[in-house]
Amino acid sequence: MALSREQIAQRVAKEFNDGDYVNLGIGIPTLAANYVPSDIDVMLQSENGLLGMGPYPTADEVDADMINAGKETVTTATGAAIFSSAESFAMIRGGHVDVTVLGAFEVDQEGNIASYMIPGKLVKGMGGAMDLVAGAENIIVTMTHANKHGESKLLSKCTLPLTGVNCITKIITDLAVLEISEGAFVLKETAPGVSIEEIQEKTAGKLIVPADVKEMTFS
Amino acid sequence: MALSREQIAQRVAKEFNDGDYVNLGIGIPTLAANYVPSDIDVMLQSENGLLGMGPYPTADEVDADMINAGKETVTTATGAAIFSSAESFAMIRGGHVDVTVLGAFEVDQEGNIASYMIPGKLVKGMGGAMDLVAGAENIIVTMTHANKHGESKLLSKCTLPLTGVNCITKIITDLAVLEISEGAFVLKETAPGVSIEEIQEKTAGKLIVPADVKEMTFS
Amino acid sequence: MSGFDKVVNSYAEAMAGIEDNMTVIAGGFGLCGIPEGLIAEIKNKGTKGLTVVSNNCGVDGFGLGILLEDKQIKKMVSSYVGENALFEKQLLNGELEVELTPQGTLAEKMRAGGAGIPAFYTATGYGTLVGEGKEEREFNGRNYILEESITGDFAIVKAWKADRYGNCIYRHTAQNFNPMAATAGKITVVEVEEIVEPGELEPSQIQTPGIYVDRVILGTFEKRIEKTTTRD
Amino acid sequence: MSGFDKVVNSYAEAMAGIEDNMTVIAGGFGLCGIPEGLIAEIKNKGTKGLTVVSNNCGVDGFGLGILLEDKQIKKMVSSYVGENALFEKQLLNGELEVELTPQGTLAEKMRAGGAGIPAFYTATGYGTLVGEGKEEREFNGRNYILEESITGDFAIVKAWKADRYGNCIYRHTAQNFNPMAATAGKITVVEVEEIVEPGELEPSQIQTPGIYVDRVILGTFEKRIEKTTTRD
Numbered sequence: 095m096a097l098s099r100e101q102i103a104q105r106v107a108k109e110f111n112d113g114d115y116v117n118l119g120i121g122i123p124t125l126a127a128n129y130v131p132s133d134i135d136v137m138l139q140s141e142n143g144l145l146g147m148g149p150y151p152t153a154d155e156v157d158a159d160m161i162n163a164g165k166e167t168v169t170t171a172t173g174a175a176i177f178s179s180a181e182s183f184a185m186i187r188g189g190h191v192d193v194t195v196l197g198a199f200e201v202d203q204e205g206n207i208a209s210y211m212i213p214g215k216l217v218k219g220m221g222g223a224m225d226l227v228a229g230a231e232n233i234i235v236t237m238t239h240a241n242k243h244g245e246s247k248l249l250s251k252c253t254l255p256l257t258g259v260n261c262i263t264k265i266i267t268d269l270a271v272l273e274i275s276e277g278a279f280v281l282k283e284t285a286p287g288v289s290i291e292e293i294q295e296k297t298a299g300k301l302i303v304p305a306d307v308k309e310m311t312f313s
Numbered sequence: 314m315a316l317s318r319e320q321i322a323q324r325v326a327k328e329f330n331d332g333d334y335v336n337l338g339i340g341i342p343t344l345a346a347n348y349v350p351s352d353i354d355v356m357l358q359s360e361n362g363l364l365g366m367g368p369y370p371t372a373d374e375v376d377a378d379m380i381n382a383g384k385e386t387v388t389t390a391t392g393a394a395i396f397s398s399a400e401s402f403a404m405i406r407g408g409h410v411d412v413t414v415l416g417a418f419e420v421d422q423e424g425n426i427a428s429y430m431i432p433g434k435l436v437k438g439m440g441g442a443m444d445l446v447a448g449a450e451n452i453i454v455t456m457t458h459a460n461k462h463g464e465s466k467l468l469s470k471c472t473l474p475l476t477g478v479n480c481i482t483k484i485i486t487d488l489a490v491l492e493i494s495e496g497a498f499v500l501k502e503t504a505p506g507v508s509i510e511e512i513q514e515k516t517a518g519k520l521i522v523p524a525d526v527k528e529m530t531f532s
Numbered sequence: 533m534s535g536f537d538k539v540v541n542s543y544a545e546a547m548a549g550i551e552d553n554m555t556v557i558a559g560g561f562g563l564c565g566i567p568e569g570l571i572a573e574i575k576n577k578g579t580k581g582l583t584v585v586s587n588n589c590g591v592d593g594f595g596l597g598i599l600l601e602d603k604q605i606k607k608m609v610s611s612y613v614g615e616n617a618l619f620e621k622q623l624l625n626g627e628l629e630v631e632l633t634p635q636g637t638l639a640e641k642m643r644a645g646g647a648g649i650p651a652f653y654t655a656t657g658y659g660t661l662v663g664e665g666k667e668e669r670e671f672n673g674r675n676y677i678l679e680e681s682i683t684g685d686f687a688i689v690k691a692w693k694a695d696r697y698g699n700c701i702y703r704h705t706a707q708n709f710n711p712m713a714a715t716a717g718k719i720t721v722v723e724v725e726e727i728v729e730p731g732e733l734e735p736s737q738i739q740t741p742g743i744y745v746d747r748v749i750l751g752t753f754e755k756r757i758e759k760t761t762t763r764d
Numbered sequence: 765m766s767g768f769d770k771v772v773n774s775y776a777e778a779m780a781g782i783e784d785n786m787t788v789i790a791g792g793f794g795l796c797g798i799p800e801g802l803i804a805e806i807k808n809k810g811t812k813g814l815t816v817v818s819n820n821c822g823v824d825g826f827g828l829g830i831l832l833e834d835k836q837i838k839k840m841v842s843s844y845v846g847e848n849a850l851f852e853k854q855l856l857n858g859e860l861e862v863e864l865t866p867q868g869t870l871a872e873k874m875r876a877g878g879a880g881i882p883a884f885y886t887a888t889g890y891g892t893l894v895g896e897g898k899e900e901r902e903f904n905g906r907n908y909i910l911e912e913s914i915t916g917d918f919a920i921v922k923a924w925k926a927d928r929y930g931n932c933i934y935r936h937t938a939q940n941f942n943p944m945a946a947t948a949g950k951i952t953v954v955e956v957e958e959i960v961e962p963g964e965l966e967p968s969q970i971q972t973p974g975i976y977v978d979r980v981i982l983g984t985f986e987k988r989i990e991k992t993t994t995r996d
Binding site for chain 1: 766767768875877881927929931947962963967968970974975976
Binding site: 140141142143144149150151152153155156157158159160161162164165166167168176177178179180182183186187206211216217218219220221222223224225228229255256257258259260 | 561562563564565587610611612613614620623624630632634635636637638639640642643654655656657658659660661662692703704705706707708709710711712739755756757758759760761762763764
């Protein structure tokens with residue numbers, strides 16, 4: 095069965111290593127913070143200028159000057175640092191963030207990603223997404239494998255305007271974990287109860303299915 | 314009679330306006346800080362990362378972590394700011410320093426300056442001088458009008474490797490105050506007791522002597 | 533040091549000299565750390581045809597959004613403008629131009645503008661619409677695009693505290709774009725919660741040295757919150 | 765958060781991995797704010813063929829100058845190297861290369877290296893020996909040259925205080941090149957006067973966020989003064 099949003103987030107959290115600096119995009123990526131294994135610690139970077147994002151504040155702690163990149167009120171974790179937008183993107187662009195997790199409309203087998211703009215719909219802007227995908231070494235995309243019409247979001251070539259080129263290496267969907275390598279999606283894990291056939295059917299781009307595909311685990 | 318170092322510095326200080334941020338090079342420029350008119354205030358920028366340099370410390374106040382660009386121990390003036398070298402040169406390169414005063418080996422009628430290197434002698438380096446002459450709008454060169462062999466330092470074309478091109482607008486020597494305009498030195502003031510003839514004789518570059526040349530005053 | 537006293541006592545003085553068709557760089561991220569009173573003064577003056585460089589354009593009725601009401605903004609340079617119905621309407625009508633700029637590139641363009649760097653290369657936006665028409669170049673096997681810096685006729689900045697000489701510090705994440713904006717205005721105006729005497733701020737902790745600042749005004753701030761999220 | 769504890773307990777651990785022919789970026793201006801113990805460790809290890817990027821090269825017998833004694837430095841990238849007789853001798857002998865770089869350009873090259881900006885334009889050095897062989901370009905009627913960024917295999921940094929997570933603050937003008945150096949090393953090692961617990965430094969006052977820092981070591985410092993000047 096396809097994973098819930100929470101299950102995708104839970105699987106994403108398994109990608110983190112102790113001591114990782116992690117930037118989580120809005121939506122499913124943000125949920126991953128709730129599933130960080132208890133034996134490791136990660137520090138969350140928020141691109142408006144915060145390294146070491148803590149939980150939401152109590153009602154008494156709410157402070158208009160203390161927000162995250164999603165414009166939500168937050169707190170600082172112990173050992174946090176706060177800085178300017180230029181410094182924040184220096185660390186992003188300079189490749190200092192260990193893991194970036196973000197959503198997408200489409201990803202293709204060359205590692206291109208489209209995530210900010212649908213022609214014909216009003217463009218709201220890319221925010222920090224283009225900087226994030228250009229800067230990080232390890233970028234994980236989370237999304238549903240297909241759209242609500244059943245059409246694949248894992249394509250041979252993105253159809254929407256790109257957020258970045260040749261930058262995505264790992265995708266975690268409601269059906270599978272895949273890596274992108276040499277112009278193809280490589281299936282690594284399937285969601286419990288999801289068949290390889292269903293994944294093949296819902297992957298429009300070139301899909302390689304190695305012999306050792308595993309079923310996902312969550313902890 | 315030719316001005317002393319102190320008199321040159323005293324004349325330089327007349328160029329300052331209330332509220333100016335000023336960078337003073339090593340040597341005569343530094344002395345100018347002693348002659349700032351009492352009715353104005355200037356703030357001294359030191360390119361190692363200090364805006365608002367104060368006087369030398371007392372023996373008790375000496376602190377290895379508190380130095381100026383000449384590597385001398387200093388103090389901070391009230392309202393000083395301390396920052397990184399990148400920030401310091403952002404303000405220099407970005408044209409935020411109002412007046413820069415520095416010494417030179419040669420200046421030419423195109424506003425080129427040579428101040429850091431004499432071929433055949435060991436090169437020590439340009440330090441911040443190239444950034445300073447590239448960044449400031451108002452650059453004053455202080456030097457003796459001629460070298461110890463009596464050869465002019467105000468040339469039609471610099472012979473030594475340049476520190477910067479087309480950047481010098483004003484020169485204050487032991488004999489005169491001159492501006493550079495449209496490919497010529499324009500005599501503005503003569504030192505007390507120095508004849509226009511002597512200045513003409515010791516200026517190798519094109520010299521314009523307007524009708525209204527004044528004698529220097531110092532306060 | 534009267535020549536260094538940057539404090540002005542009215543918003544009219546604070547924004548004196550702003551004219552139609554100027555470029556204004558504004559600090560702030562969303563509604564956090566925005567110079568509320570300076571924006572209101574621009575609205576009151578009715579200055580038109582402005583190019584505004586700011587990560588966002590406020591919301592309907594608050595922040596830079598209020599400058600849309602009388603169509604004072606000709607063009608926005610922003611990374612994200614999705615919070616604002618009036619913005620959307622004017623954009624679709626063709627009454628408003630928008631130049632979408634990646635957030636990090638926007639911050640760096642402001643910093644470069646203030647630092648005398650006319651252009652820099654970045655990988656951000658290579659191969660996308662942002663890179664179209666821009667020079668592309670390879671360094672060490674990676675592709676980059678050339679981005680030019682931004683300066684403004686005015687920079688409007690929100691700081692927490694400033695001393696009379698214009699040295700500023702920021703509070704928490706209200707820092708955001710403000711320090712870069714402060715460096716990039718021909719005239720930089722800072723609106724603050726508290727004015728202190730020179731010497732009260734620790735020199736090493738000053739985030740915007742006064743050399744960048746032309747005017748300081750004491751403001752009062754609503755500090756509206758876009759999304760109040762609590763763990764209660 | 766054991767994964768974020770950057771503190772090491774010996775200089776051997778602090779400089780583990782440094783090898784012959786590597787590039788080392790060092791903070792400091794003159795003898796002010798230099799990582800004395802990390803430099804001494806490089807001398808003790810006898811690593812050779814180093815390219816050292818630092819505004820200066822210490823003095824005879826102190827600071828980076830001690831690395832000249834056993835000819836460990838192949839090349840210096842500096843703005844000013846005039847304080848050092850041994851430097852002069854090795855330079856004239858051809859045992860040492862020097863790449864003179866304007867001070868502001870050097871600071872910006874380090875910052876750019878850490879910030880993922882491969883190159884930028886600056887007016888500094890245009891029309892001089894520094895500009896020779898570099899691309900020239902005009903922006904808005906002014907001439908600039910293209911300067912490429914610098915990164916190092918190691919960055920060695922001196923801070924005042926760091927917490928265990930590597931968040932650093934600097935003391936007075938001992939800040940200088942240290943924050944930029946900290947961003948530009950593949951491995952960044954910070955030597956400090958005091959190690960504090962995470963949370964003890966005010967988040968907004970941190971000058972080098974721990975994300976740039978790999979190792980922190982508690983040092984002891986002689987803090988030699990190059991020119992003691994007093995008003996007494």
